Amino acid sequence: xxxxxxxxxxxxxRIKRLQKLRTAIAEKGLDALxxxxxxxxxxxxxFTGSSGWLLISEQSAILAIDFRYVEQAKGESPGFEIxxxxxxxxxxxxxxxxxxxxxxxxxxxxxxSYEGYHRLSxxxxxxxxxxxxxxxxxxxxxxxSIKEPGELGFITKAIELTDAAFEQxxxxxxxxxxxxxxxxxxxxxxxxxxxxxxxxxxxxxSGSNAALPHARPTEKTICSGEPVLxxxxxxxxxxxxxxxxxxxxxxxxxxFREIYSIVLKAQATAIERIESGMDASQADRFARxxxxxxxxxxxxxxxxxxxxxxxxxxxxxxxxxxxxxxxDGMVFTIExxxxxxxxxxxxxxxxVVLKNGKAKVLTKAKKDLxx
Ligand code: ZN
Numbered sequence: 371x372x373x374x375x376x377x378x379x380x381x382x383x384r385i386k387r388l389q390k391l392r393t394a395i396a397e398k399g400l401d402a403l404x405x406x407x408x409x410x411x412x413x414x415x416x417f418t419g420s421s422g423w424l425l426i427s428e429q430s431a432i433l434a435i436d437f438r439y440v441e442q443a444k445g446e447s448p449g450f451e452i453x454x455x456x457x458x459x460x461x462x463x464x465x466x467x468x469x470x471x472x473x474x475x476x477x478x479x480x481x482x483s484y485e486g487y488h489r490l491s492x493x494x495x496x497x498x499x500x501x502x503x504x505x506x507x508x509x510x511x512x513x514x515s516i517k518e519p520g521e522l523g524f525i526t527k528a529i530e531l532t533d534a535a536f537e538q539x540x541x542x543x544x545x546x547x548x549x550x551x552x553x554x555x556x557x558x559x560x561x562x563x564x565x566x567x568x569x570x571x572x573x574x575x576s577g578s579n580a581a582l583p584h585a586r587p588t589e590k591t592i593c594s595g596e597p598v599l600x601x602x603x604x605x606x607x608x609x610x611x612x613x614x615x616x617x618x619x620x621x622x623x624x625x626f627r628e629i630y631s632i633v634l635k636a637q638a639t640a641i642e643r644i645e646s647g648m649d650a651s652q653a654d655r656f657a658r659x660x661x662x663x664x665x666x667x668x669x670x671x672x673x674x675x676x677x678x679x680x681x682x683x684x685x686x687x688x689x690x691x692x693x694x695x696x697x698d699g700m701v702f703t704i705e706x707x708x709x710x711x712x713x714x715x716x717x718x719x720x721x722v723v724l725k726n727g728k729a730k731v732l733t734k735a736k737k738d739l740x741x
Contacts, residue, residue, distance in 0.1 A: 379520060380520075383518055383520060384414065384415070385449075391513060392426065394513070398506065400474045400475065400506075401473055401475065402425055402426060402430070402467075402475050403425070403509065404423060404425055404476065405425075405478060405510060406421075406422070406481050407480070408420060408421075409514070410478070411424050413510060414426070414510065415433055415450050417439075418442075419438070421436070421439075423459065427470065430451065430470065432466075433452050434455045435455065436454065436456070437454060440452065458489070460489045460490045460493035461493070464493050464494050464497045467501050468500070473500060473501060473502060474501075474504055475501055475503055476504045476505075476509070477506065478507070478509075479505035479506060490503065491503060511685045514677075515677050515686055515697075516697055516699035517679060522701065522723060524608070525610070525611065525678065525701055525723075526732060527606045527609075528603070528604045528610055528611035529611040529732045531560070531565055531606065532560070532602060532613045532733075533734045533735045534563055535556065535602070535604065536600070536613065536615065539555070539602075540617065543592065543598055543600070545593050545619055548589050548590060548592070549575065549576055549579070549592060550574075550587045550588065550589060552574040552598075556572050556574070556600070556602055557572055560572075564606070566605040566608070568602075568604070569682045570603060571586065571587075572601065573587065574587045575587070575598070575715075576590060578712050578714055579599075579714075580596075580599040580616065580709075580714040580716075581713060581715045582709070585599070592619065593619070594619050594620040596620075597626055597715065598619060599615075599715060599716070600614065600615055600616070601613070601717070601719065608680050610678050610679065610682045611678065612676075612705075612721060613719055613720075613721070613733060614705055614707075615737060616633075616715070616717060626714065626716070629710070629715075632664045633661070633706050633707060633716045633717065636660040636661050636706040637720065640704050641729050642729075643656045644729040645696070645727050646697055646698045646727040646728075647727070648695065648696050650687060651688075651691065653675075653696065654688050657670075657674050658674070661708060666708045669710055669715075671709065673687060673690065674689065674704060674705065675702045675703035675705050676702060678702060678703060679701060688703075697724065698727065700723070701721060701723045701724075702721070704721075705718065705720070706718065718737050720733035720737070721733050
């Protein structure tokens with residue numbers, strides 16, 4: 371696509387996103403919504419700076435940023451009214467809100483600090499502005515959870531990049547290399563292949579370290595006769611991929627082969643049985659019951675998966691206590707695991723998109739017992 375065409379598509383999708391957001395704002399009985407979560411900001415306005423505020427009402431779309439970001443915002447967020455802020459939120463927001471005549475302002479409860487909220491409330495009182503602050507959660511996240519074709523394109527590219535990088539990475543995971551060295555080699559490969567930085571710290575966990583679901587690479591040397599759990603991802607145009615595989619160096623023992631095949635079966639079962647319209651907790655149940663029936667229920671101590679998009683972890687959440695439901699267009703991971711303290715662990719993570727009611731696997735890297 372030429373740049374101008376791409377820009378046109380971006381603009382159109384931003385207009386659509388704003389329309390959907392405005393509907394949600396009206397449904398909640400709000401006059402406007404204040405957005406500060408960086409991925410939400412980027413999703414709605416295209417602005418990629420690390421700090422800024424977006425105010426969306428039926429009529430207005432205001433991007434408030436400080437001096438550092440003025441030029442960037444003009445370039446990235448055409449169509450938005452750009453306001454340069456000189457002080458703290460509490461100094462400028464009450465005045466702006468009363469100019470617009472808004473009474474009910476939604477805040478992102480998960481992103482505004484208690485301190486920020488408290489000071490803003492004080493400023494509203496002091497300035498005698500008639501304004502109610504309404505905590506909200508998940509409004510923009512809900513929109514973000516359903517991917518547009520363009521977004522799916524970027525995610526697919528990030529996944530393809532990860533698959534290709536993993537093929538190269540397998541060659542460097544050999545006895546004698548430390549976990550840290552291996553993680554650094556993988557990071558280099560990802561960046562050489564074109565990833566925009568790395569969306570999260572790469573995990574290379576060998577031997578008993580593989581029993582820690584979120585292990586950090588250590589100075590430990592990877593040895594023959596050990597499992598090696600690798601968790602890595604790439605980022606393309608802001609969109610992430612998330613991927614895990616477990617390798618075994620040398621001949622895998624019986625326990626490892628057993629837990630590997632249980633995890634694989636749990637994953638395959640979930641992929642096959644997940645359907646649009648179902649509760650996300652049910653998706654988790656499909657995989658969890660396979661692990662439980664095999665006697666390893668206690669060793670699968672995290673949720674089945676999570677949405678992936680501009681953030682590595684976003685809506686929906688696929689866990690036992692999730693209240694999300696699954697809809698066509700959602701992109702998420704399916705990553706059951708079994709972790710045996712002191713021995714090691716297995717996690718196999720693929721990304722899928724819900725399409726025509728079913729889960730379509732996007733990750734292509736091999737996952738038969740990896741040696
Ligand atoms: Zn993940």
